Amino acid sequence: MGLNEQIYVFNWRMKLYKLNRIVAVFLVTATVFSCKQNTTPEKVSALPYYQESSFTPQWLAANSKEVKNLHTIPDFSLQNQEGKTITEKEFDNKIYVADFFFTTCSGICPKMTSNMAVIQDAFKDDDNVLLLSHSVTPETDSVSVLKEYANFKGVITNKWHLATGKRSEIYSLGRDSYFIEEDLGELKTDDDFLHTENFVLIDKDKHIRGIYNGLNKTAVQQLIKDIKTLEEES
Numbered sequence: 001m002g003l004n005e006q007i008y009v010f011n012w013r014m015k016l017y018k019l020n021r022i023v024a025v026f027l028v029t030a031t032v033f034s035c036k037q038n039t040t041p042e043k044v045s046a047l048p049y050y051q052e053s054s055f056t057p058q059w060l061a062a063n064s065k066e067v068k069n070l071h072t073i074p075d076f077s078l079q080n081q082e083g084k085t086i087t088e089k090e091f092d093n094k095i096y097v098a099d100f101f102f103t104t105c106s107g108i109c110p111k112m113t114s115n116m117a118v119i120q121d122a123f124k125d126d127d128n129v130l131l132l133s134h135s136v137t138p139e140t141d142s143v144s145v146l147k148e149y150a151n152f153k154g155v156i157t158n159k160w161h162l163a164t165g166k167r168s169e170i171y172s173l174g175r176d177s178y179f180i181e182e183d184l185g186e187l188k189t190d191d192d193f194l195h196t197e198n199f200v201l202i203d204k205d206k207h208i209r210g211i212y213n214g215l216n217k218t219a220v221q222q223l224i225k226d227i228k229t230l231e232e233e234s
Contacts, residue, residue: 043225046233047201050208053179062233072206073177078134078165081146086161088206095230096130097223098200099214100174102137103149108197112214113153116199120160122224128204129227131160134174136194138164170194178208199223203230 048057051071060066075088097119101109116131123129135141141149146162149155155162163170171194174180178200181188201210201223210226212219 042222044229047209047226047229050179050211053181055179055211067205067207070207073173073202073208076165076169076173078163078169079143080161080163081143081150081155082157083143083147086163090161091130091132091202091206093204094130095128095204095227096132096202097227098132098134098178098180098202099198100134100136100170100180100194100196102135103141103145104137105195108195108215112197112199115214115217115220116160117154118220119224119227120154120156123227124156124159126231128231133160133162134170135162135164136170136174138167138170179211201226201230203233 046059048059049067049070050056051058058066058070060070073088073091077085077087080086097116099112099116101112103109113133116133119129120131135146141162141164143164146164150157150160150162174194174196175188180196180198180200181194182196182198197214199212199214199220200208201212203209209230210223212223214220
């Protein structure tokens with residue numbers, strides 16, 4: 001092979017090498033972008049209803065006859081961090097997010113509380129949206145303990161209620177009303193500790209409209225978008 005041919009082959013290989021690098025960079029960039037797109041929460045036009053602990057979605061028209069007969073959160077009476085008695089009427093015609101925690105928890109609860117604070121911040125000027133955190137250790141989480149915790153965590157009074165009360169009522173609400181635990185079919189009593197990272201979305205008619213991992217940032221962002229969907233539905 002002559003010198004000119006060698007130079008030509010060398011130049012051609014360099015161009016091919018550069019082209020392959022460009023293609024490789026493009027593929028990596030496209031893959032990363034695709035992954036980001038797939039993990040970005042999307043706003044949906046409607047949310048399903050949930051009737052029982054399996055959380056099987058039911059897609060129904062908001063004003064249909066079927067919806068009127070669906071499961072709703074029952075009456076309750078608890079005390080919040082201000083010592084105020086709060087009942088289901090506090091949440092009449094309100095969208096709210098419910099979870100279950102305890103103030104001395106050093107595991108999942110701090111992260112859950114931080115993510116509830118993100119939701120609080122997103123709707124701090126929106127009177128249609130409330131938050132309700134139930135203590136699963138009401139025997140130690142008194143009103144004064146909850147008040148101190150609320151001050152430390154930046155809880156806004158009348159926006160985010162930290163609730164205490166009878167253990168039996170709180171546990172019944174968690175398991176039988178919000179279906180907050182994932183142990184399907186396993187019979188539990190008040191002696192079995194209630195501990196879960198789930199957030200539950202409740203609409204203005206007290207129907208369950210979503211369940212979310214309260215430790216996951218993407219899930220929390222999806223919850224925020226779903227709240228906005230419910231507001232449009234209302």
